[in-house]
Amino acid sequence: MKGRVTPRTLQQIAEATGARLVGDGSVEVSGVASIESASAGDVVFVEDEKHLPAALKSPAGAVIAGEFAASLRCSKPLLISDHPKLAFARAARLLREGSSLGGGRQHGGVHASAVIHPSAVLEPGVLIEERAVIGERAQVGENSRVGAGCVIGAGVSIGRDCEIYPNVTIYPGSALGNRVIVHAGAVLGSDGFGYVRDGKTGHYEKFPQVGRLVIEDDVEIGANATVDRGALDETRIRRGAKLDNLVHIGHNCQIGEDVVIAAQTGLSGSIVIENGVVLGGQVGIGEHARIGEGVMLGGQGGVLPNKVLRGKGAAFWGTPAQPLRQYLKQLATLARLAKKQ
Numbered sequence: 594m595k596g597r598v599t600p601r602t603l604q605q606i607a608e609a610t611g612a613r614l615v616g617d618g619s620v621e622v623s624g625v626a627s628i629e630s631a632s633a634g635d636v637v638f639v640e641d642e643k644h645l646p647a648a649l650k651s652p653a654g655a656v657i658a659g660e661f662a663a664s665l666r667c668s669k670p671l672l673i674s675d676h677p678k679l680a681f682a683r684a685a686r687l688l689r690e691g692s693s694l695g696g697g698r699q700h701g702g703v704h705a706s707a708v709i710h711p712s713a714v715l716e717p718g719v720l721i722e723e724r725a726v727i728g729e730r731a732q733v734g735e736n737s738r739v740g741a742g743c744v745i746g747a748g749v750s751i752g753r754d755c756e757i758y759p760n761v762t763i764y765p766g767s768a769l770g771n772r773v774i775v776h777a778g779a780v781l782g783s784d785g786f787g788y789v790r791d792g793k794t795g796h797y798e799k800f801p802q803v804g805r806l807v808i809e810d811d812v813e814i815g816a817n818a819t820v821d822r823g824a825l826d827e828t829r830i831r832r833g834a835k836l837d838n839l840v841h842i843g844h845n846c847q848i849g850e851d852v853v854i855a856a857q858t859g860l861s862g863s864i865v866i867e868n869g870v871v872l873g874g875q876v877g878i879g880e881h882a883r884i885g886e887g888v889m890l891g892g893q894g895g896v897l898p899n900k901v902l903r904g905k906g907a908a909f910w911g912t913p914a915q916p917l918r919q920y921l922k923q924l925a926t927l928a929r930l931a932k933k934q
Contacts, residue, residue, distance in 0.1 A: 599623075601688055603655050603670050606636070609687045610680040612657060616670030622654045625685040636672075636688075638681035657681050701736070716753070728765065746782070752810070764822065770810035776838070778817040782806040785821040785828075785844025785862055800824060802844065809833075815840060815856070824862070831868075843880070855892070869905075877912075890914055 601609075604618030626635040628644065631653035638657040639648045645665075648656045655670040656662070657677045665671070674680035701718040703709060709721065710729045718736035721727065725743045734753035739745060743757055746765035751757070756774045763769070764782030775781065787800035804823025808830045814820065815838035822828055823845045830836075830848045837856040842848065846860050849868035858872050861880035866872070869887045876890055879898030884890065887905030895912030896902060902909055908917040915923075 599688060599690060600634075603672065606655075606684050606687060607672055610657075610672065610674065610683040612672035612674040612680045613663070614670065614672060615663065616655070616668075618670075620654055620670055622688070624688060625681060626653070628653070636681065636684055638677045640677050657684065704741075710747075722759070734771065740777070749782075758816075764806070767806040767808070767822065769808045770812070770832070772811050773808055774813040776814065776816040776818075779814050780819045781808070781814070782822045783819060785824050787824050787844060787862065804828065804844065806830075812836075818842075821846075821862075837874075849886070861898070891917070 600621045600623040602618060603614055603620050603622065607614040607618065622636050623634045626632065626637060628637050628648050628651050631637050631651045633652050633654050635653050636655050636657060637648050637651060637653040639645050640659065642661040645658060645662055649667055649669055655672060657672040657674055657680050659677050660673060662671055663673045672680060701720050703721040704723045706723050707721045707725045709727045710731065712730050713727045714732045716733065716735040719733045720738040722739065722741040724741055725739045727733065727745045728747040728749065730747055731745050731749045733739060733751045734755065736753055737751055737755040739757045740759035740761065742760040744762045746763055748766045749763050750768040752769055752771035752773065754772045755769060758775060758777040760778050761775050762780045767782035784802035787802060788797040789800050790797050802822065802824050804826045806820060806822040806828045809832040811833045812830050814836045817838055818836050818840045820828060820830065820842040821844040826845060828842065828844055828846050831850045833851040834848050836854050839857045840854050841859045843860050843862040843864065845863040847865045849866055849870065851868060852866050852870045854872045855874040857874055858876040860878050863881045864878050865883040867884060867886040870884050871889045873890060873892035873894065875893045878896040881899045882896045883901045885901065885903035888902050889908045891908065891910040894910055894914045896914050902914060909915060910917050910920040
């Protein structure tokens with residue numbers, strides 16, 4: 594479903610995305626769409642030349658395409674980019690500037706049913722929706738939005754231009770940077786799963802969970818994800834990291850910049866994920882492991898506690914995780930053995 598947008602000229606989009614305009618730059622567009630669903634006011638994109646004819650025949654007002662379309666003569670305006678999909682994403686963001694969670698940025702304000710502690714600080718343009726609770730000394734930055742039913746604990750800091758969807762809970766003392774997106778049902782800053790076993794009685798006693806959670810700028814956290822605060826120090830999610838739905842990050846974890854973590858992945862405590870790592874769905878990583886910069890770990894991969902995976906651009910798969918080529922070789926060997934039975 595399309596939200597409300599701010600119409601832009603193709604010249605403005607070209608300047609914002611770094612694309613080269615071929616055609617009438619005064620044409621205005623107001624949305625993005627797929628080739629199949631596009632209307633006259635939409636922009637579409639193609640990464641493969643074979644899809645270009647369909648895009649040109651569509652009602653779309655303009656097409657973002659690669660260099661393969663640069664010399665084409667047609668009546669439809671073109672935006673030529675080395676990375677059409679990236680340019681399309683940037684165009685979409687430009688068109689939705691000033692929009693809000695449901696589509697269309699509303700003016701700041703506090704709903705009558707919201708509960709705001711007198712010591713909380715709400716900067717200009719903040720929007721607080723129905724039944725949200727803002728705790729003591731909490732701060733919400735300029736133009737941020739806190740959705741219906743959210744609970745923002747004491748001393749929480751939320752930066753500017755953040756989008757906090759409904760029913761998010763942020764525990765006391767947590768800090769969020771600017772332009773952070775947190776989807777519905779996420780829980781941030783909860784206690785880590787830390788216990789000490791009494792060898793005499795067999796009972797477990799809770800280890801102190803008095804650290805904090807820090808989330809840096811431009812992080813996105815999926816629906817029903819959970820991120821624990823540090824036990825004694827901090828859990829930190831660094832700039833630009835993207836967490837899918839149902840991801841769990843344990844206490845004391847350090848997540849690097851531009852890390853991507855797919856759904857249902859679970860990280861134990863004190864794990865270091867370095868910059869640019871990609872973790873597939875349902876990955877499981879044991880405590881104190883380290884995943885080196887730029888490593889790619891395939892879906893359902895498992896990493897043992899204290900294990901270190903290194904190799905920028907290297908792919909690992911399986912449980913325990915191993916280099917992809919080695920993993921595939923083992924699968925081939927097992928297949929040959931099975932045929933001999």
